[in-house]
Amino acid sequence: MKLLGLTTASTIMANPLRGLMVLTGLATDATTPIQAFAASKPTAELFYTDTGKGKNMMLLHGWSCDSHDWSWQLPALESRYRVVAIDLRGHGSEVGWKKRTP
Numbered sequence: 001m002k003l004l005g006l007t008t009a010s011t012i013m014a015n016p017l018r019g020l021m022v023l024t025g026l027a028t029d030a031t032t033p034i035q036a037f038a039a040s041k042p043t044a045e046l047f048y049t050d051t052g053k054g055k056n057m058m059l060l061h062g063w064s065c066d067s068h069d070w071s072w073q074l075p076a077l078e079s080r081y082r083v084v085a086i087d088l089r090g091h092g093s094e095v096g097w098k099k100r101t102p
Contacts, residue, residue, distance in 0.1 A: 046086060046087070047067065047086070047087040048067065048084055048085065048086040048087065049067055049070075049074070049083075049084065049085045050082070050083075050084050051074055051078045051082075051083055052074075052077065052078030052079065052080070052081050052082050052083045053078075053081075053082055054079075054080050054081045054082055055080075055081050055082070056081070056082050056084070057077060057081040057082065057083050057084070058083075058084045058085075058086070059073075059083060059084070059085040059086075060085075060086065060088065061085075061087075061088065066087045067085035067086055067087045070083075070085045
């Protein structure tokens with residue numbers, strides 16, 4: 001019988017689906033810090049993370065989410081891929097998006 005660490009147990013309690021993914025190996029505990037960047041243009045600043053080495057993989061989040069949603073999958077993917085996860089315009093840490101369009 002495998003004993004669960006405190007981090008894994010708290011993950012299961014906080015989010016059962018994510019905890020199940022950790023237990024089955026589909027995701028790992030996100031204990032490694034992830035570097036974050038911002039690409040600036042005159043009209044907006046795009047927030048993204050870039051980690052790992054290997055073939056390129058881009059992760060896109062769904063509506064009302066942000067790139068942090070991928071933080072639990074990144075440790076499993078970054079060993080084989082260069083993984084870039086972005087905050088789409090109007091989501092997460094992205095700035096410069098005009099909430100009011102003409």
